[in-house]
Amino acid sequence: MKLAIHLSRGSFSDQWIAYCEKYDIPFKIVNCYHTNIVQKLQDCDALMWHHNHALPQDLLFAKQLLFSLEQAGKVVFPDFNTAWYFDDKLGQKYLFDAFELPVAKTNVFYSKKEAKDWVKTATYPMVFKLRRGAGSRNVRLIKNKNQARTIIKKAFGRGFRQYDAWGGIKENWRKLMLSKAMPIELMKAIAHLWVPITLEKAIGREKGYVYFQEFIPDNDFDIRVIVINKKAFAIKRSVRKNDFRASGSGFIQYEKHHFDDSIILTSFKIAKKIKTQCIAFDYVVKDKEHLILEVSYGFSKHGYYDCPGYWDEKLKWHEGPFNPYGWMIEDVLQKVNEQKKP
Ligand SMILES: Nc1ncnc2c1ncn2[C@@H]1O[C@H](COP(=O)(O)OP(=O)(O)O)[C@@H](O)[C@H]1O
Numbered sequence: 001m002k003l004a005i006h007l008s009r010g011s012f013s014d015q016w017i018a019y020c021e022k023y024d025i026p027f028k029i030v031n032c033y034h035t036n037i038v039q040k041l042q043d044c045d046a047l048m049w050h051h052n053h054a055l056p057q058d059l060l061f062a063k064q065l066l067f068s069l070e071q072a073g074k075v076v077f078p079d080f081n082t083a084w085y086f087d088d089k090l091g092q093k094y095l096f097d098a099f100e101l102p103v104a105k106t107n108v109f110y111s112k113k114e115a116k117d118w119v120k121t122a123t124y125p126m127v128f129k130l131r132r133g134a135g136s137r138n139v140r141l142i143k144n145k146n147q148a149r150t151i152i153k154k155a156f157g158r159g160f161r162q163y164d165a166w167g168g169i170k171e172n173w174r175k176l177m178l179s180k181a182m183p184i185e186l187m188k189a190i191a192h193l194w195v196p197i198t199l200e201k202a203i204g205r206e207k208g209y210v211y212f213q214e215f216i217p218d219n220d221f222d223i224r225v226i227v228i229n230k231k232a233f234a235i236k237r238s239v240r241k242n243d244f245r246a247s248g249s250g251f252i253q254y255e256k257h258h259f260d261d262s263i264i265l266t267s268f269k270i271a272k273k274i275k276t277q278c279i280a281f282d283y284v285v286k287d288k289e290h291l292i293l294e295v296s297y298g299f300s301k302h303g304y305y306d307c308p309g310y311w312d313e314k315l316k317w318h319e320g321p322f323n324p325y326g327w328m329i330e331d332v333l334q335k336v337n338e339q340k341k342p
């Protein structure tokens, strides 16, 4: 038995490698960008690659490589059920609808006329999102019909930049004031008014559709629950000052009392239903019900080092440090072993 791990410093691969070394799990480091990658995996039972939605070269083929291998019978992380909708809020709309999940109601239009007709009778404020984006970057509040019309015009006209430069400046200024960013980062954000980010150079502008979501009021935080291999952990993120957006705010609370059993149970149930290896759910609350805003297999490790413990599937709390990256490895190992059974 041997695992292949794509090395990408700062990604989950750091922890995967450390875990394999600690527990003597045979592995080899591979470079998925190599044209002969498939041949190089011949002596391996599984491939693990924490691919990144913001890296153009990963976007080009990470899923295609992983899903091809999966289709041919190799165990991969993340697999199809885990990753096809990664950083794809359009894809997630259909996933949520198909599984009838509890969500903030979402409407997507692919024609200007339909969108314009719909916004006439829509309820305001509502939330506009781009298909891609993290840390609230591409999420905006639309206060009235006129704003919605302007958005529609742009969506079916020039389209949107992948990087909202003014939003970036505002966010870096906010972080600078909180001593959470350096002046150079603000300078870079200002430069992006003219200079496109790498992703923009690769995939161009976002257009041809418009995504509107019901605004769920009175949430001064969102809750993120991550489920991996039948275990769950959670964080609560407060919104920015004078803003409705929590993701990326940096204001995180970790204590167990913030999370009731029902949100953990719901997360376990959905993770099982859609057969994912790893999923982060972002929730807000409406009339005491938890509604999903989006899901993601990838997450930034730094936000979770301070989690004080985790829940198992029976909702038993396990206090103390834990290693979710090790859980990913264990999940892959279990699948490899299942495959090897006669
Ligand atoms: N429909 C909504 N109603 C209320 N708040 C929302 C809604 N959608 C998003 N938010 C807020 O905006 C933040 C970012 O939205 P999200 O869809 O999770 O995008 P991102 O991919 O940038 O994290 C969330 O953390 C939440 O606080």
Ligand SMILES: [Mg+2]
Residues within 6 Å of the ligand: 135, 136, 247, 282, 294
């Ligand atoms: Mg989010």
